[in-house]
Amino acid sequence: MSRLTEDNVRVAHEIISRYPRPRSATIPLLHLAQQQDGYVTNDAIRHIGELVGATSAEVLGTATFYEMFKFEPVGKYLVNICRTMSCALMGGEELMHHAEHRLGIKAGSTTPDGMFTLEHAECQAACTEAPTLQVNYRYRFRVTPETFDALIDDLAAGRLDSEIPAHGTVARIRQHIPAERGVGAVPPEDATNAPSWMTVAEAPK
C-alpha cells in the first residue's frame, strides 16, 4: 500500500501541467501508480485525488470503469487472449482452451507462483493476424499452441525481459515537453481570445 514516490510525484506534476484542468490527468496518473506497484493501491488513489483535486471516491469511480486498472496484485505477465469475432473465427477459443491447460488455471486467475494472469480480451485491433494475444500489452500474432508454449517458456526463463516489462508499465517512452518550446496549458476560463494566427475576424453566425 503505497503513495506515489518522490520521483513519480515529479512525473505526475509534469503530466498534470499539460492539461487545462488537473483532473484530466487522472487516467495517466492511475497508470503511473500501476506502473509503480503493479496494481492500483488505495493509498495511490487517495494520493492521486490530492494531486488532481478530486476526492478518492471520484478517482476510484473513474478507475473502476477501465479494464486495465487492477486493484489487487496480478501476475508479472498479464496474458490477454482475444475472443472477439475475427479471432474466434480463426481459433481464439481453442487457443484459450490450450492456454488454460498449459498454465493450469482458468481465465481470470493467476498462477500460484505469481508469474502469469490469464484473461479473455475483447478486440485487440490486429484482426487480420488472428488469433492474437497480448502479454502486458505487447502483441503476439497468429498464435498456435506451439508458439504459445514457447512464449510461456521464454517469459518464465526471463528471455523476453528486454521486450516485455513487468505488468504495470505500458509505454516505456514518455512525452516530455521542453519548457522553452511548450505553449503551456491555460484554464479554459482564461483563454477566451481568438488564437493569434486567426487574423480574419469571424462573422457572427
Next chain:
Amino acid sequence: MTGTTYSHAPGFVAGDRPQIVTARFEYEDSYTLERAIATDGYAGLRAALSRSATEVHDEVKAATVLGRGGAGFPAGTKWGLTPAGVWPRYLVVNGDESEPGTYKDRLLMERDPHQLIEGCLIACYAAGLSQCFLYIRGEMALAQERVAAALNEAYAAGYVGRNILGSDFSLDIVLHWGAGAYVVGEETALIESLEGNRGMPRLKPPFFPAAIGLYGKPTIVNNVETMANLPWLMRNGSAAYTAIGSATSPGTRMVAVSGHVKRPGVYEIINGTTTFRDLLYGEEFCGGIRDNNELKAFVPGGGSAPWFLPDQLDLPFEGRLIGAAGSMAGSGAVMVMDDTTDIPNAALTLTRFYAHESCGKCTPCREGGTWLMRILDRVVAGQGTQRDLDQLLEVGGTICPGDFPHASSERLGLAAVPFPYKMTTICFVGPSAYTPVHSALTLFRDEFEAKLVKRTFIPVTAVSVSETEAAL
C-alpha cells in the same frame, strides 16, 4: 498474389494503388523524424502555414475529406460547426480504436506518427484550435511509445510548440492514453474520459462537441486516419484529392479484411469504387476465400454493421450505397465468414463484445445487451427454445424500435431495409449488440432452429397422493 507485405508492418499489404496515408510504410524506420523529413514530412504543414487559416479550411472543405471513424461526416464541415467567437476551441484526436475487425489507426500511429502530428497541426491551424489532445487506446503500448517519441522529436525540431517554423502559429499536442473501454471511442465519452471521468456518453443535444465539448468549450473530435489525410491534401491540393475515388467518397481509405480469406490484411483502397468482390477475391487484395470454400456472409463495416451476403459482393465500398443496401461502411473493417462458420456462434462473439462493453448508462443497452448475450449463449449451447428466438427479437425491439436495417437476399426473397435504425439509447453500443443477432436471425434463421432443444415432454402419471402413500 501480387500485393507486397513488410515484415516490419505485420498485417499491412501494399499494392499498385495511390497511397495517401501509407506511402511511408515501406520504410522500416518510417516512424522517425529523419525518414519523415526525407519523404516530404511536414511539407504539408509548410504549405498550410504559407496560406491563411481560412484558405486552408476551404481547401479541406473542397476536398470533402470524410471522417474515417465511422459516421463519415466531412471534416471541413465539422470544423465549421463551432459557434462563432467562442474560444478556446480544442482538438481531440480519436485513437481509441477498438471496433471489432478494425485496425488502421494503430498502424498509422505505429508506422507514421509524424504524419499524424502534421495532420493535427494543419487541422488546428485551419480551425483555430488552441490545444490538441491525442487520445490513444490504453492497450496500444507500441503506438503510445512511437507517438511519444515522435512528439519529443517534433518539439525539439520546432514543428510543435511555440511559434511553429517561425510563424505566429503556436500549438501544444498532448499525448493522452486510455485504460481499456470500447465506449470511449464514442466522441462524447472520449471527452468525459479526457476530463478524468468514467467514459460514459453525453446526451446529444445539448452536448454536441462542436458547441459544448471538452471543459464545456467547442471541441472538434476527429479520427486518426482523417488527420493522416491532411498532409497529402495540403501538398497536392483538393483537386488531386478528389481525382481519386468517387464523387461522394473521394480519396483512399484503409480497410482491414479479416476472417476466412486467403490473405487477410489492411489495404489502402481507392474510396468509393473498390467493390467487396475486388477486396475479397482480387489477386492484389485477399485472393479469395480460404481453402477455396464458399463465402457465407461478411460484415462490411466493423462489428456494429449489419451483415452482408454474397448478394452484395458487387457493391462498391461507398458509404451511401452501403447504407441503402442495409448496412454501413463504418470504420472500414470487413470480417469474412466461409461456409464452415457456425453463424449463431459468430453472432454471439459480437453480441458478447457489446454486452461486455456497455457502459451502463442507458437501460436498454445495459439490460438488453446482457439479455441478448445470455439468450444467445443458451441457444448456441443447444438449450434454447423457439420462445428464445422470439425473445431475442423482442429484446432487440426495445433497443431499436421499428424496422431494423438488413441486406436483401435472393434466396430468402428479402428486400433490403436501409440504414440507419431508430434507437432508445444515447450511443451505438446498445444497437450494436442487437445488430449481429438481427442479421444472423434474419438471414440464417434455420441455423438457429437447428440448435434448439428438442423438447420431449415427460407425461405426468395420474396417480393420487393417497395411492402413492398406500403403495409405500
